[in-house]
Amino acid sequence: MVLVSDIYQSRSDNEAAIILRQGPVVYPGPHARGEFALSEHQLRSYRKNGFIQLRGLLQQNETEELLREARQLALTSGQRGLPEAVLEPGGDEVRSVFRVHGLSRVFERLMRDGRLLDVARQILGSEVYIHQSRVNLKPGFSGREFYWHSDFETWHIEDGMPRMRAVSCVVLLTENNEFNGPLMLVPGSHMHYISCIGQTPEDHYKQSLRKQEYGVPDPTSLGFLVQRGGLQSTKGPAGSVVFFDCNTMHGSNSNISPFPRANLFFVYNSVDNRLGNPRGGLQPRPEFIAARESAPVLQRL
Ligand code: 6CS
Numbered sequence: 001m002v003l004v005s006d007i008y009q010s011r012s013d014n015e016a017a018i019i020l021r022q023g024p025v026v027y028p029g030p031h032a033r034g035e036f037a038l039s040e041h042q043l044r045s046y047r048k049n050g051f052i053q054l055r056g057l058l059q060q061n062e063t064e065e066l067l068r069e070a071r072q073l074a075l076t077s078g079q080r081g082l083p084e085a086v087l088e089p090g091g092d093e094v095r096s097v098f099r100v101h102g103l104s105r106v107f108e109r110l111m112r113d114g115r116l117l118d119v120a121r122q123i124l125g126s127e128v129y130i131h132q133s134r135v136n137l138k139p140g141f142s143g144r145e146f147y148w149h150s151d152f153e154t155w156h157i158e159d160g161m162p163r164m165r166a167v168s169c170v171v172l173l174t175e176n177n178e179f180n181g182p183l184m185l186v187p188g189s190h191m192h193y194i195s196c197i198g199q200t201p202e203d204h205y206k207q208s209l210r211k212q213e214y215g216v217p218d219p220t221s222l223g224f225l226v227q228r229g230g231l232q233s234t235k236g237p238a239g240s241v242v243f244f245d246c247n248t249m250h251g252s253n254s255n256i257s258p259f260p261r262a263n264l265f266f267v268y269n270s271v272d273n274r275l276g277n278p279r280g281g282l283q284p285r286p287e288f289i290a291a292r293e294s295a296p297v298l299q300r301l
């Protein structure tokens with residue numbers, strides 16, 4: 001008899017495995033009635049695919065302000081060499097800025113906006129807090145890829161997130177089209193957890209946020225997921241919002257087009273799913289990547 005200490009073990013030996021998800025995708029709870037809650041039809045689509053895209057949720061003037069703010073943050077945090085500013089691999093362009101809700105009042109306000117918060121609370125069936133926020137700038141000509149991965153695999157192993165009870169909310173700050181490296185998702189992949197091969201290096205985030213090589217699925221497992229569910233990209237205008245489950249397999253190609261592709265991510269975690277110890281004796285990652293201090297339960301605007 002094998003005693004399984006962790007139902008979502010990964011990176012613990014050189015064997016890949018495909019593990020059935022345990023627990024619901026949409027959690028029951030009293031929070032299903034926010035003004036901007038998803039309809040039953042939309043919830044069914046989210047449960048089935050592991051994501052849903054809401055086109056035009058934000059107005060053009062809002063996304064223009066958000067894009068200006070994102071670019072300003074990238075410039076200042078890059079110039080000041082803040083740890084929250086992550087550079088492109090092999091270059092000095094800013095790839096991502098983390099903890100944007102702490103660096104900017106504009107993003108701090110948006111994370112409390114009912115159009116996002118009502119849906120996060122509805123899906124997670126509880127009060128929520130921000131586990132992580134970031135802007136991925138993916139500039140034209142030089143924005144590099146984000147290889148296929150499940151965020152939960154990283155957040156479980158490296159941050160000690162217990163269960164799949166977190167949702168990423170992506171706000172498209174620029175148009176995502178077939179040329180500029182749109183976010184791609186594997187429909188239905190949230191129902192299978194891919195246990196990855198390889199031992200996590202120390203301070204892995206210093207490398208993984210630039211180019212992830214550990215905690216990525218092997219080709220056979222990825223092929224299994226895509227063969228079952230296909231691929232879908234979140235092509236759409238700025239102002240569209242995508243909610244995707246923490247375990248939905250996703251990635252994006254490099255951007256060699258002249259058009260920038262900037263996306264803003266708020267990761268809402270249930271207050272009943274707070275981080276524990278990282279797996280495999282890893283050191284906890286810095287607060288700007290994985291919030292542990294009593295992150296405030298969000299008051300809705
Ligand atoms: O390690 C993390 O938390 C980050 N890595 C990726 C590739 N996606 C989620 C998150 O931004």
Ligand code: FE
Pocket residue numbers: 149150151250
């Ligand atoms: Fe990710």
